[in-house]
Amino acid sequence: MLKNELDVTLHKAENLKEKPDQNQLGFGKHFTDHMLTMRWDKEHGWHDAEIRPYGNFSLDPAAMVLHYSQEIFEGLKAYRGADDSVLLFRPMDNLNRFNDSAVRMCMPRIPADKVLQAMKGLIYLDRDWIPRTEGASLYIRPAMIASEAALGVRPANEYLFFVICCPVGAYYAEGFSPTKIYVEDEYVRAVQGGVGNVKTGGNYAASIKAHTTSQKKGYTQVLWLDAVERNYIEEVGTSNIFFVINNELVTPPLGGTILPGITRDTVLQLAADWGIPAAERRITIDEVIAAAEDGSLTEAFGSGTAAVISPIGEFGYKGNTIMINNGKTGPLAQHFFDGIQQVQRGAAPAPHDWIVRVK
Template sequence: MEVTIKKAEQMKAKPDENQLGFGTIFTDHMFNMDFSVEKGWYNPRIEPYAPLIMDPSTMVLHYGQGVFEGLKAYRNQKGGIQLFRPRENFKRLNHSNHKLCIPEIDEAFAMDSLKQLISVEQEWVPSAPGTSLYIRPTVIATDPFLGVRASHTYRYFVILCPVGAYYAEGFNPVKIMVTKDHVRAVRGGVGDTKTMGNYAASLYAGEAAHEEGYTQVLWLDGVEQKYIEEVGAMNIFFVIDDELITPALSGSILPGITRDSVLALGRSWGLKVSEKRITIDEVINAHTTGHLKEIFGSGTAAVISPVGELKYGDTVISVGEGKVGPLAHKFFETIQNIQYGVTEGPEGWIEVL
């Protein structure tokens, strides 16, 4: 398929790169493509950023049949633009599509069309330290129908957003709270997909955590409620003695691309790396006995997010005296240096436009 391009008649003023937040400013253009049973995916186009027009009965509004991804484009030291492991995002998008009964998208075409969109919007890729262009590919069900079934039509779109740091507090330890009152996902469901409902289900517990002064919620498994799974917007890691531990993927944990990058780098550095089930009681006990060295999260938005405090019931533990741990710092610096082209990463991790 050939992508058609229609330029906006009037361009927006570019924001101050040193004042960028996250998820509030959008570029001049977006990518759109449609699906029908008769045509398959068709009419790929880059056109001016604009509202979507939907019937009030559009299925995604009622039944949540939709998925999305999140990745970034970076301005490298030579002024060029590069992407960090984007093909893994499109692979995961199709995994989510499959589980939500959405037709898969050709990954090579998705990659090529994204490059074309970024080329049109290249002036929007910021160059200030720590900034990037956030990319949000999304697929939604578009049938105007109030029956519970898979839609027959879909819209795939990609929007772009210049961003600064995800957390206002910057690369400093955050506080997270463990919840036993709420469940995010269970094995056999869609917890390992990036679908809208997963995030809607996390909002109530997240608000409760914010009211107590905590940044995010750490979820336990939905059955026994003792095994650690993930944080609201990131996967979680623990450094206990000399071992780097993250919960094993069980079908209810999102297979994070930054998570996979941390594991690959850790193994390449000769660290003892484990993907296994770990209980919250094991973590509390490791802290009590002096074996817990670090806790940090990983995700596209924040890259690495060190954890300085964890609350579980009436127990509150301080990790690493509230300071950024050496491994969290090393992973953050290494991944960011790869993303911005300061150093080379493993083969295939960087896609240059």
């Protein structure tokens, strides 16, 4: 097979799983009947692409991913429209970001357009898993790992790419209610020149301790500050962050230490479409505290694939509580949440060619 070709073999599952209660889905607990896999090596390029029954992988104990964490992943969703259509939201943006991650981690790029077609085949095959309940969707997780059996710090010569899917409900237990965020000033997430702008597992493993500590204190997520001064705001553990200060939407700029979120970009593009003043600029926790005290900070919310928009009701910082909008969801967060969800589910026209139809 030529290196730029991608022929996908289909192996259907003989026995289908019992589907979970759509009102008790949670997040990342149930997985569909099939998955997409393909392999890469220097001689053959991408090959052995197949949609096959969901199941375990066999990895050598020396597989390089287990020792040197050469691994990347993505997250996107499929939605069921009112007309029973199946819709993807900005899937090529996710796959292009996946390739950006691959370059940074010295891994092979995937043929994004062909992978999208294969993903559509997988989703169509497992379309009965896409929930019909309000707010639920099918979460799609593409990932790539270094599968070569060898020890030694270098790029691997063999890789496994796979896509798995799971029906999900609301990401946070609070649903769309405002969350409580702990501002972390001891541990750091990323530094300039590192891999903070890459979806690689090591970023998330390094965040677990701070996240666990914040949960014990009653917070939902961690807000990370910069690694040098511990003052400039970067992002929340599972999302980018926005503030509304003096009626302007403010978010930290992309600078190599935060993830270039697809939903973050969606919010900024919709803000431009809707005539909402917005700025990508550096912002400190001190500025946030001062704006909260003088009343110019009226809203804060996170943005990400899992939760879409997550309003923030309070921050905890150095033992103090910073309340936002009296702990209530703000009108702009609600506006973005409703607007994005309507586009994702086909209930409103999709600007910028954001929707890809599967069925």
